[in-house]
Amino acid sequence: MVTTDAPTAPAKKRKTGNRLRRSHEIRRSILPTTLLWVLAVLMAFPLLWFLLSSFKPGGELFSYPLSFLPREWTLSGYEDAFERVEFMRYLTNTFVVASVATILTVFLCASTGYALAKYKNPWLSVLGLCVLSMTMLPGEVILNPLFIVVRDLGMYNSLLGVIMPSILTPTGVFMFRQFFLTVPDELIDAARIDGASEYGIFLRIMVPLARPIMLTLAIVSFQWRWNDYILPLIILGDPDQYTLQIALRSLVGAQNINWSVLLSASVLSMIPLVALYLVFQKYVTSSNINAGLKD
Structure with missing residues (x-):
């Protein structure tokens, strides 16, 4: 037992x-x-109200009493957005501006931040201080001289005139500089001893380590460029070159506003940003900067 x-x-x-x-x-x-x-x-709650209102007919938006859910579901606003507003043209223009500007922003900010963090020259310290001081200057202050420069360079009324002024941001440079300062110098010295070139060290070692910063800046930069309104407003005069935000503003008339089309087009303009975040959010994680070093 x-x-x-x-x-x-x-x-x-x-x-x-x-x-x-x-x-x-x-x-x-x-x-x-x-x-x-x-x-x-x-x-x-406001986001859901905004989303559900895009499925309401125009007469129901201001009917009393207000209803959270549509009494009559309709897609007429979305159909009008594609037919009457040339939504795909403006969506393509905005996607080109946001994508090209984001790629150039990430690359240039990464290379600038690496140079400011790992190269020891007195003038680089002064340059880094000047770049950092730009974060204290509102962008609206330099719109007038910026417009003059873009016009004199022949980029007025073109998507290139919207892309070029926004490819280098002080915030992105500061983010990369602070990250590269945390990377041990021994890792770079070991790569130099192994015969790696300066470009090889940056592209094959530093860039992979900075992937979380690159993806974070890419998401934020894409969102900035996608929702930018002021710069395209002063640079673009041809309706065929309008970005999405300028086109949505053009729906607001002096006498009346087609709320059904405006709400539907606004919802459609949010889809790429939501999809971008859902795809890349899992990659925005911390990286092991000590990989490759021996104790």
Whole structure:
């Protein structure tokens, strides 16, 4: 006959202590969790109202009493957005501007930040200080001289005139500089001893390490360029060259506003940004900058 010993007193005390600790943690997390859910609902409610309103007919948008869900679901606003607003033309222009500007921004900011972080020259310190000081200058202040430069270079009324002024951002340079400062110099010295060139060190070592920063800046830069309104407004005069934000503003007339088309086109303009975030959010993680170094 096999007998089993009863649990000892210390084991019972440990189980009781664990249960009490879990119960205390649950009670302590109730209030923060409730506040977070309340904030989430408050932030999601206007977005859901905006999204559902795009499926309402024009006459229902201002009917009383207001309804959260559409009484009559319709896609007429989306159909008019494609037929009457030339939505695909403006979407293509915006995608070209945002994509090209983002690629150039990431590459130039990465190379500039690497030079400011890893090359020791007095004039580079002065340059880094000048770049950092640009973050304190509002972009609207330089719109007038910026327009003059773009016009004199022959880029007025072209997508290139919207792309070129925005390819180098002080924020992106600062992000890369701060990241590259955390990369050990021993890693670069080891690569030089192995015969790697300066371009090889940057492209084959530094760029892969900075992938989280590159993706973060790419997402933010793409969003900036996609939603930019002021710069395209002063550079573009030809309706065929309009970006999406300028085209949406043109729907607001002096006498009336086609709210059904405006809401539907606005929802469509948000889809690329949401898709971009959903695709790349898992890649925005920390990287191991000590990979390749021995203790």
